[in-house]
Amino acid sequence: MFDITILWETRELILQGLWNTVWICFLGCLLALSLGLVLAALRLANPRIFSYPVACYVELCRGIPLLILLFLLYYGGPSIGLTLSASVAGVVGIGLYGAGYFAEIYRGGFKSVPKGHLEAARMLGISPWHVLTRIQIPQMARLIVPPSTNQLIILVKESALISIISVDDLTKNATSIVNQTFQVIEPYLAVALLYWLIIELIARGGYALEKRLANRQPRPIEPRGGTRHAHG
């Protein structure tokens, strides 16, 4: 009844699906993370002309199901001169969709750094660029890692939807195996395990990063005028 050997026989399909899911998610998430940063910066920047359009974009992203976005890109794209392969449509879809969420995560991070910290830096003559890179980003980084990890996990899971626009990802290939072998449990359990592994990897990475950012040890201070060895 429970026939594990079919997994071995169809291993090529499974591995192909794994590879496609991994690279599409990787590029899609990369796009989402970086586009999100641009959106957050535009939303917060002076002058505020971009603030409203960006806010609208974010609301749209959060208001449309990913599947509809994928349909629009893949099936609707050609009618406006945008012909994408299914995989590229998947990357773009995940990227555009995730960017809206990441923009909000970043915005929250920026807002959480007290204005006074920035004023103190500006009063010392520290340039706006250094205020951003040395004061704001290090402080917000700790705060945005947990929600960002969470969002990445959600995106990877939602990526199963790209199977519907005919990308040979884990989900679609599992379904193919089911159709070929008439075995349902084994293929789906196998890909479930693989999704879980990817996500576990992201989660572990997130924890590690979080820990690294939180447990920053002060560097040792050299005693004044003395030698290093005089340290007591």
Next chain:
Amino acid sequence: MPMVDSTTSTRQKAIVEAQGVSKQFGDLEVLTDIDFRLSPSEVVCVIGPSGSGKSTLLRCLAFLEPYDHGSVYIDSQLLGYEDSGGKRVRTSEKRVDEVRAPVGMVFQHFHLWPHRTALENVTEALRLVNGLSRREADEEGMAMLEQVGLADRAGHFPESLSGGQKQRVAIARALAMKPRVMFFDEPTSALDPELVGEVLEVMNKLAADGMTMVVVTHEMGFAAKVADRVIFMDQGRVVESGAPDKLFRHPQSERLQQFLNTWRERHID
């Protein structure tokens, strides 16, 4: 030098000068036509009830709040605005930094950067702005921390310092940039009463060393003892100003009398 006019000669001696400064938040006028002059080595305390505009005045003098009308000069240089074809326009952030360079500021809530140790808080600007190497900056920073009595806390993060210690680190951080005038915005208002003394002591020492200071404060004792001049503000205007002795013993205006009475009632038990 641009922006020179006939009054330059009278400005020469003031480090900080405000002329007819006004500021509105929406419909609310928080500062009305403020004139202010600060000479080298002078210590001026600004007192007044909450919402009187005293913190806003200090923030306008530092251009943390852009003022709407009037002029603020630091070392005779107009702060925050410049003349462009007869119209007044905002200067670049870089120009603001240049003009504001002689000013150091200490805030009510310290605003130490939590991801940096006490020493790093002090050395950050030395390295980023003055271009000192890590070693030079550390040496300079340690000297500053010593000056406020906190050399032994150099490696501590702000979260493990008391309020008084945080404020002293904040003072050291400002002093590291060798300011010629220090602005203090209610430096002891966020502190537990038993920690106020250590901060005031550092400020006392600074004043005794000849530092030019503007202190927005509720510490009447400090004002009476250290200030050369006290300014009393209410509803966005300077109501009275003069030597502390004169102001505290013989207040002219009814508002100041009321203010001092309220203060005395609260502090005698």
